[in-house]
Structure formats: C-alpha cells, structure tokens
Amino acid sequence: MAEPSGGVHVTDVTKNSVGAKSEPNELVQPDIAGGSRGDEIIIPVYWNIARTLGKRLVELAFLLFVISTVLFFALRLTGDPAAVLAGETGDAEQLALIRAQYGLDKPIIIQYLIFLGKVAVLDFGTSLANAQDALGLVLERLPTSFTLVIIAFSANLIVAIPLGAWLGGRPDQRLRKGASTMVFIAQGIPGYITGLILIQIFAVELRWLPSIGNQGPLSWLMPAFTLASFQAPQVIRVISANVAEAMREDYIRTARANGAGFQTLLWRHALKNAMLGATALIGTQVAFLLSGSIITEVIFAWPGLGRLLVTSVQTLDFPVVQAAVFMISIFVYTAITLTDIVFLFIDPRLRRQRA
Amino acid sequence: MSIVEEVAPSASPVPETGERVLRVNDLVVEFPRPDRSGFRAVNGVDIELRRGETLGIVGESGSGKTMIALSLLGIVPLPGKIIEGTISLRGRRIDNLPPREIRKVRGNDIGIVFQDPMTGLNPVRTVGSQLMESALRHNNLSRREAEERAFKALDDVGIPAARERLKAYPHELSGGLRQRVMIALALINHPSVIVADEPTTALDATIQAQILDLFRLRLARSTMILITHDLGVAAEICDRIAVMYAGRIVETGTIEDVLSNPRHPYTVGLLAAVPKFDVRRPKLVPIPGQPPTADDVVRGCAFSPRCSFATPECEERPLLEDRGGRPVACWHPRGSGV
Ligand SMILES: Nc1ncnc2c1ncn2[C@@H]1O[C@H](COP(=O)(O)OP(=O)(O)OP(=O)(O)O)[C@@H](O)[C@H]1O
Ligand SMILES: [Mg+2]
Numbered sequence: 001m002a003e004p005s006g007g008v009h010v011t012d013v014t015k016n017s018v019g020a021k022s023e024p025n026e027l028v029q030p031d032i033a034g035g036s037r038g039d040e041i042i043i044p045v046y047w048n049i050a051r052t053l054g055k056r057l058v059e060l061a062f063l064l065f066v067i068s069t070v071l072f073f074a075l076r077l078t079g080d081p082a083a084v085l086a087g088e089t090g091d092a093e094q095l096a097l098i099r100a101q102y103g104l105d106k107p108i109i110i111q112y113l114i115f116l117g118k119v120a121v122l123d124f125g126t127s128l129a130n131a132q133d134a135l136g137l138v139l140e141r142l143p144t145s146f147t148l149v150i151i152a153f154s155a156n157l158i159v160a161i162p163l164g165a166w167l168g169g170r171p172d173q174r175l176r177k178g179a180s181t182m183v184f185i186a187q188g189i190p191g192y193i194t195g196l197i198l199i200q201i202f203a204v205e206l207r208w209l210p211s212i213g214n215q216g217p218l219s220w221l222m223p224a225f226t227l228a229s230f231q232a233p234q235v236i237r238v239i240s241a242n243v244a245e246a247m248r249e250d251y252i253r254t255a256r257a258n259g260a261g262f263q264t265l266l267w268r269h270a271l272k273n274a275m276l277g278a279t280a281l282i283g284t285q286v287a288f289l290l291s292g293s294i295i296t297e298v299i300f301a302w303p304g305l306g307r308l309l310v311t312s313v314q315t316l317d318f319p320v321v322q323a324a325v326f327m328i329s330i331f332v333y334t335a336i337t338l339t340d341i342v343f344l345f346i347d348p349r350l351r352r353q354r355a
Numbered sequence: 356m357s358i359v360e361e362v363a364p365s366a367s368p369v370p371e372t373g374e375r376v377l378r379v380n381d382l383v384v385e386f387p388r389p390d391r392s393g394f395r396a397v398n399g400v401d402i403e404l405r406r407g408e409t410l411g412i413v414g415e416s417g418s419g420k421t422m423i424a425l426s427l428l429g430i431v432p433l434p435g436k437i438i439e440g441t442i443s444l445r446g447r448r449i450d451n452l453p454p455r456e457i458r459k460v461r462g463n464d465i466g467i468v469f470q471d472p473m474t475g476l477n478p479v480r481t482v483g484s485q486l487m488e489s490a491l492r493h494n495n496l497s498r499r500e501a502e503e504r505a506f507k508a509l510d511d512v513g514i515p516a517a518r519e520r521l522k523a524y525p526h527e528l529s530g531g532l533r534q535r536v537m538i539a540l541a542l543i544n545h546p547s548v549i550v551a552d553e554p555t556t557a558l559d560a561t562i563q564a565q566i567l568d569l570f571r572l573r574l575a576r577s578t579m580i581l582i583t584h585d586l587g588v589a590a591e592i593c594d595r596i597a598v599m600y601a602g603r604i605v606e607t608g609t610i611e612d613v614l615s616n617p618r619h620p621y622t623v624g625l626l627a628a629v630p631k632f633d634v635r636r637p638k639l640v641p642i643p644g645q646p647p648t649a650d651d652v653v654r655g656c657a658f659s660p661r662c663s664f665a666t667p668e669c670e671e672r673p674l675l676e677d678r679g680g681r682p683v684a685c686w687h688p689r690g691s692g693v
Contacts, residue, residue: 249474250469250471250474250475251474251475251476251477251478253430253469253475254469254475254476254477254537254540255477255485255488256430256461257428257430257461257462257467257469258461258462258466258488258489258492258540259458259459259460259461259462259463259489259492259493260458260488260492261454261458264488268480268488269477269480272477272479272480273477273478273479276479346479347479348478348479348481348524348526348527349478349524349526
C-alpha cells in the first residue's frame with residue numbers, strides 16, 4: 001500500500017536526518033547501538049483514507065453509469081413504457097400521443113442520452129404508476145428500510161461477535177461443539193422459512209406480534225430477526241474460526257506467560273485480531289442488507305425500499321426501478337468504503353508502515 | 356530502580372553459596388501417545404539456580420529445553436503435562452498452585468523471553484499497551500504510573516526514543532528492537548528469575564551481537580536460565596551449564612569445566628563439531644545420527660546408538676551422578692576426572 005510518492009520521500013529525508021543526529025548517542029552507549037535504524041515511515045491515516053475515498057468515488061461513478069445503462073436497455077427490451085402508461089384500454093392514437101409526450105418516439109440512442117443527462121442530475125422522472133417523483137418515492141422508503149437494516153445489523157453484531165468469540169475460545173469443549181453445530185444448521189435455513197415460521201408462531205398462534213407492516217417497535221422484531229438470522233451465523237462462524245486460530249498464536253503464549261487469564265487472552269488479545277478477518281465479511285453483509293432485505297420485506301409486507309423495488313418491477317414502473325437501484329448501489333458502495341476505512345483503523349499494519 | 360542491574364561485566368564471581376532461588380526436582384513432562392505410554396519430552400530433570408547465577412541449558416533441537424522453560428511457568432502446551440516432579444521458587448512450591456496463584460507468578464516472579472520476537476507480540480496492540488497490561492496486572496498502579504514503568508522498561512533495555520516507542524505497533528519496529536521489547540516485557544515486574552529461550556536465534560548476526568551484549572553487560576548479575584544452541588553464547592554469559600539430551604541432563608558443571616574438559620561423549624561431540632577456525636564462536640554442529648524421536652523406544656542410555664564408546668553396559672541407563680568431580684550421566688566418561 002505504501003508505494004513511494006512525493007510526500008513519502010519528504011518524510012524519508014526528515015527521518016534520515018533524525019537518524020544522523022542520534023549517532024553520537026550511539027557512540028556513547030555502544031552496547032546498545034543499532035536500536036534506531038531511522039528507516040521508519042509513518043503514513044498518516046487520513047492520507048490513506050483520502051486515497052480510499054477517491055478510489056471508491058471513481059469506481060462508484062463508473063458503476064452507476066454501467067448500471068443505469070444496463071437497466072435502461074434491459075427495461076426497454078422487456079416492455080413498452082407507453083403501453084404501461086396507456087393502460088389496457090389504450091388505442092394506437094393514445095399510444096402515439098403518450099410516446100410524443102414522454103419523448104418515446106425519438107431514436108433509442110437519443111432517448112438514452114437524454115436519460116443519462118437527467119440521471120446525472122438525479123432526475124429519474126416520475127413514477128408511471130402515480131406520477132409522483134420517482135426519486136422522492138425511493139427516498140420516502142429509505143428510513144423504513146434503514147430501521148430494519150440498522151436493527152438487524154446491530155442485533156447481528158451484538159449477538160454474533162461475543163458468541164463467535166466464546167465458541168472460538170475453546171472449540172474443543174463439548175457444549176461449544178454443540179452450539180457450533182447449531183450455528184452451522186441455522187446458516188442453512190433460508191430467510192423466508194425463518195420468516196414464515198416466526199409469523200406462524202408469534203403472529204398466528206400466540207398473537208403476540210403483528211405479522212405485517214410497520215406498526216411501531218413490536219412489528220420490527222420479526223423482520224429484523226429474520227434478516228439477522230441468515231447473516232449472524234456467518235459472522236459467528238468466521239469469528240469463532242479466527243479466534244480459535246488466534247488463540248494458538250505466539251503472542252497468546254507471551255501474554256499467558258505474563259499472567260494473562262483466559263478472559264484477557266480471549267477478549268483483549270485474540271478477538272481484536274479475529275475482527276480483522278471478520279470485518280470484510282461484516283462490511284459485505286451491510287452492503288447487501290438493503291438489497292438482501294427484499295425477501296424479508298415482501299414476507300412481512302414491510303413498506304421499505306425492497307418491496308417498492310419488487311412492485312415497481314412487476315408494474316414495469318421504470319423510473320422508480322432506476323431510482324431504487326441507483327440508491328441501493330450508492331448504499332452498497334458506501335458500506336464497502338466504510339469497511340475499508342474501518343480496516344485502516346483497526347489494522348495498524350495498514351495504517352502505518354515500515355519502509 | 357532500574358530493572359536491569361548495572362554491573363561491570365568482569366566483576367561477577369560465581370556465587371556458589373548464594374541463596375537458592377529456584378529448585379526443580381525430577382521434572383517429567385509427558386505428551387500422551389495414542390496407543391502406548393506417553394512421550395517424555397522432559398524426563399527427570401533437576402535444576403538448582405542460585406541468586407545472581409546464570410545457568411545455560413544447551414542441547415539439540417527437541418531435547419526438551421523449551422518444555423523445561425514452559426514448565427516453570429505452568430504453561431506446557433496441551434496435551435503435554437507435568438506428570439512428576441516439583442518446582443520451588445524461593446522455597447515455595449509453584450508446580451501445584453491453583454490457576455489464580457500461578458498467574459501471579461507468571462511475568463511477576465518469573466519473566467520469560469521467547470525466541471521469536473516477530474510473532475511473540477500482539478500485532479494489533481501497541482508495545483506500550485502490552486507492557487502496561489503486565490505492569491498493571493501485577494502491581495497496584497495507576498495508568499500513568501504503569502506508563503511510566505513501561506517507558507522505563509523500554510529505556511532500560513536500550514531502546515532509543517522509548518517514550519515514542521510506547522505508541523508503536525510491533526510491525527513498526529525492527530527485529531532487534533522487538534526482541535528488546537520482549538526482554539522489557541519479561542523484566543518489567545522485576546522478576547526474581549529470568550528465563551530466556553534462545554533469545555537471539557531468530558535474529559541476524561549483527562543484531563544477535565547487540566542483544567547478547569545486553570545480556571552480557573546489563574543482565575550479568577541476574578538470576579537467569581539461558582537456553583541456547585550456541586556454545587559461544589553460553590561461554591560468554593553463563594556461569595554454569597547443563598547439557599541436555601533426549602529430555603535428560605547428561606552433564607553439568609561450571610562453564611569453564613564443561614567447555615575445557617567435556618566428559619559426556621555427547622558434549623565431546625558437540626565441542627568437536629565446533630569449527631577450529633572460530634573457537635571464539637563455537638556453534639552446535641550436528642553429530643552423526645539422529646536423536647531419538649517421539650516414536651522411538653529408548654532403552655538404557657539414549658545417546659548410545661550414536662556413541663562411539665558404547666558398550667553392552669550402556670543398555671542400562673547411567674544416572675547423572677558425580678563421576679570424578681562433576682555430574683555426568685555416562686558409564687564411560689571422557690576427559691579427566693579430578
Ligand atoms: N504438542 C506436542 N505434542 C507432542 N510432542 C510435543 C509437542 N510439543 C513438543 N513436543 C515434543 O517435545 C520435545 C521437546 O520439545 P522442546 O520444544 O522442549 O525442544 P527444544 O529443546 O526446545 O528444541 P528447540 O531447540 O528446537 O527449541 C520435542 O521432541 C517435541 O517433539
Ligand atoms: Mg525450544
């Protein structure tokens with residue numbers, strides 16, 4: 001990561017002069033010479049963050065361009081927006097009128113360029129279904145979706161990280177072996193099954209929880225659990241495997257040799273190292289929570305972005321589909337970028353570097 | 356107070372009568388084997404360490420040196436176990452302490468330096484936090500005091516700019532500096548016994564010399580067990596030396612006696628293998644043949660299959676006893692008795 005650049009060279013020079021100054025000191029104490037080698041380059045963390053952000057922004061712009069293009073042509077191939085607008089009763093005259101009104105009579109390439117121009121200023125047009133602003137519709141749904149995503153994600157972390165660490169601490173113990181097996185099985189259960197089982201038990205049989213819609217905190221429980229239930233097992237397994245591996249490392253032996261007890265070894269020494277490997281997974285999970293919540297939102301009739309996307313695709317409401325996919329892409333990229341930045345903070349080896 | 360006692364290098368007469376700090380009696384460390392009796396990585400070892408004395412333990416790879424070191428702290432890796440013997444530190448048994456008590460000994464009464472400084476420090480925690488963790492655990496200190504002590508510890512082992520190094524992560528330090536950090540970590544609580552398990556083996560030659568100087572000049576008066584492959588290192592630093600073979604001590608004595616008048620054929624072999632052109636820096640060079648492995652059944656003297664002086668008598672195991680002035684475990688000791 002630390003390929004030389006102008007800035008680094010400047011640092012290098014300063015470091016060398018510091019090294020030179022310390023030489024007389026080494027002559028005074030020849031027995032401890034060689035400690036300072038004056039060859040360390042500290043790269044400030046913001047430099048790395050700026051680099052990461054810049055790289056991701058360029059990638060995101062390119063990605064959005066590609067996605068918009070693909071969606072534009074894919075949607076045009078699968079249906080005729082004019083027909084959707086005209087409804088089932090529309091005759092040829094009406095269709096022609098609508099085409100002219102929406103510019104659908106122009107050559108497809110011109111339409112595409114106009115479309116791109118509008119996307120560039122975040123103008124996706126109005127919903128074909130109810131003439132509302134497409135982006136507005138999407139943004140309106142975001143908070144509802146985010147509620148679900150944030151609850152699911154927090155539950156995931158709060159449960160999965162400690163449980164994973166606990167399982168990985170002594171993987172040979174019988175109790176933990178049993179728990180690991182259950183985690184493994186849980187991972188194989190599809191989300192919609194979990195959702196349906198939950199509805200059957202808590203909404204239909206016990207009537208404790210509302211089964212559909214967003215009706216306040218109680219109604220968040222089941223969809224959030226469903227969403228978390230197929231992500232948490234992955235995190236648990238990665239953390240426990242990483243913790244188990246970390247517990248065999250030399251630095252654990254060092255800490256033990258200095259009197260650290262099991263809990264210290266586990267939580268203060270092994271877990272942080274284990275988190276390095278799990279961060280990539282967790283980041284990816286966040287990225288796909290929003291899009292992955294589609295099934296959950298459908299099952300629980302959750303008025304979020306996922307369900308909006310499904311309905312819009314079904315009704316060929318192109319502007320809304322475009323806007324929704326656009327927002328999801330931005331969200332995914334934001335999550336991935338945040339993960340990169342979190343990495344820079346938790347792994348000192350990425351942050352600063354010896355040269 | 357400095358954690359390393361400053362002392363002129365030559366002014367260290369062997370304290371024959373110093374207080375006995377550490378005593379190991381008939382230590383046996385066993386690793387279970389699936390279908391037969393366990394493999395004894397350490398097989399009946401006695402050690403006595405007096406205040407201010409440095410005992411060297413030398414021997415080929417696999418002879419059980421590290422297991423002895425780990426036994427002292429009660430951290431023999433599973434499934435290995437101490438199955439016999441006693442370990443006493445200043446008259447107090449420490450081999451049978453409950454977990455809570457033995458943890459107070461680790462890093463506090465006995466400090467250990469491991470071989471590989473590259474992997475021995477936690478990569479995601481700063482040097483300072485690792486030092487402070489140990490200082491805080493064993494002493495009633497504020498965070499500030501602990502930080503001060505960590506700084507002192509780094510400074511004492513000759514780390515330049517110690518204050519800034521507290522904030523450094525291990526990967527930001529060179530191998531030599533990291534080993535100094537490991538030494539500082541072992542010394543931070545002023546342990547009464549220091550164990551150094553091949554502290555220079557993983558370093559390149561020039562850095563080795565610097566770390567050795569640290570031991571030779573700064574730790575000369577410490578009560579220490581130094582495990583090494585390098586007879587030259589032992590000659591420079593140790594007062595006494597114990598030669599190990601296949602889990603047992605086969606010869607022991609003052610460093611001068613053993614090096615100038617080796618009596619066990621294995622020791623003779625070790626010294627004979629030293630290149631003549633570099634007598635100052637004799638290194639262990641392999642002797643023909645292989646030491647017994649965990650799969651071998653050892654009867655009698657474990658060295659006899661490789662020994663050119665072996666006789667049928669050697670099928671019975673010779674005890675480590677005084678044979679002409681010095682303890683040797685051999686029926687046919689070489690050199691001259693007194
Ligand atoms: N987990 C284990 N299971 C079985 N045997 C083991 C295990 N760990 C160590 N041993 C055995 O214990 C014996 C002593 O090992 P030890 O590490 O003490 O040797 P050593 O003298 O320190 O060697 P080296 O010079 O290579 O460090 C070795 O023969 C090794 O095979
Ligand atoms: Mg060893």
